Amino acid sequence: MWQSYIKHFKNYLQLERSFSGNSIQAYVRDVEKLAEYCSLFALPSSPTQLTDTHITGFLQYISELGLSAHSQARILSGIKGFFKYLLLENEIVADPTELMEAPRLPRKLPDVLEVHEIQELIDQIDHSTPEGTRNRAILEVLYSCGLRVSELTGLQLSDCHFDTGFIKIIGKGNKTRLVPIGQEAVKYCQIYMEHIRKNLHIKRDSENILFLNKRGGQLTRVMIFIIIKDLCKKAGLNKKISPHTFRHSFATHLIEGGASLRAVQEMLGHESIITTEIYTHLDRDYLKQIIKEFHPRG
Numbered sequence: 001m002w003q004s005y006i007k008h009f010k011n012y013l014q015l016e017r018s019f020s021g022n023s024i025q026a027y028v029r030d031v032e033k034l035a036e037y038c039s040l041f042a043l044p045s046s047p048t049q050l051t052d053t054h055i056t057g058f059l060q061y062i063s064e065l066g067l068s069a070h071s072q073a074r075i076l077s078g079i080k081g082f083f084k085y086l087l088l089e090n091e092i093v094a095d096p097t098e099l100m101e102a103p104r105l106p107r108k109l110p111d112v113l114e115v116h117e118i119q120e121l122i123d124q125i126d127h128s129t130p131e132g133t134r135n136r137a138i139l140e141v142l143y144s145c146g147l148r149v150s151e152l153t154g155l156q157l158s159d160c161h162f163d164t165g166f167i168k169i170i171g172k173g174n175k176t177r178l179v180p181i182g183q184e185a186v187k188y189c190q191i192y193m194e195h196i197r198k199n200l201h202i203k204r205d206s207e208n209i210l211f212l213n214k215r216g217g218q219l220t221r222v223m224i225f226i227i228i229k230d231l232c233k234k235a236g237l238n239k240k241i242s243p244h245t246f247r248h249s250f251a252t253h254l255i256e257g258g259a260s261l262r263a264v265q266e267m268l269g270h271e272s273i274i275t276t277e278i279y280t281h282l283d284r285d286y287l288k289q290i291i292k293e294f295h296p297r298g
Helices: 002-015 021-040 052-064 069-088 115-123 130-145 149-153 183-195 221-235 243-257 261-268 276-280 284-294
Strands: 166-170 176-180
Touching: 002 021, 002 069, 021 052, 021 069, 052 069, 115 130, 115 221, 115 243, 130 149, 130 166, 130 183, 130 221, 130 243, 149 221, 149 243, 176 261, 221 243, 243 261
Parallel strands: none
Antiparallel strands: 166 176
16 A cells, blocks of 8 residues: 555655655655555554554664664655655544654754955956956856855846846746845956857857857766866865855855845745745845845945
């Protein structure tokens, strides 16, 4: 009976929740682990018959197997999603996982660049080359706006409203947010657009993409990693730096400068904290003022 429920759960994730293939596979694997446990210990043959005692036993079992706290939390998250689905489909009347809490995960603080370290990276850029001019604009946007690397590579010209000081970002889950962009970032983007980008032979599917490679195509996430890694090596920085480091630095420097957590969370587009409804209650001029007052390159 498990396979039938898992099959329908998979269809639900795909068709109604529009989850990615990787996410669906992860959820299915989590539920299959629970099914295997039930089979191994001759527990109820249907997930609709499981109680919180059964789930607690399963969690204890995977803990004793030596799974990390992170893995345990991941599995519990998948199982919670499964039982919420069963509740939604009226297959069960109570969720046995409702009061279950994941093991506390150790907090790993992300690496953050100091303001002078960001300048040291920028100083390694050769502005006399087309790629250098582009890379300066890329770093300025990453640091000015706190973007994810996928948001940077997918940034479209039509979403860059430099005259009003905002860019429109389509983030995780296709959620849209407006992010203020600092004057330095606007300056170097315009230099790149006017002197480098317009001289490229741009591929048809990349005509609306802001940052392009020398062949006129969209930059990949890997290419952004390589650019930053190369600058880091030249600057002699020993920190583990990635494009996401600029996102962490963006948030840290704003908060340390006195910006409110709510405003920073809004600009980062954290799905678990900020919703579209909340965004409509934040004044856009206020967000711009946050950048201008508290960001080192505002």
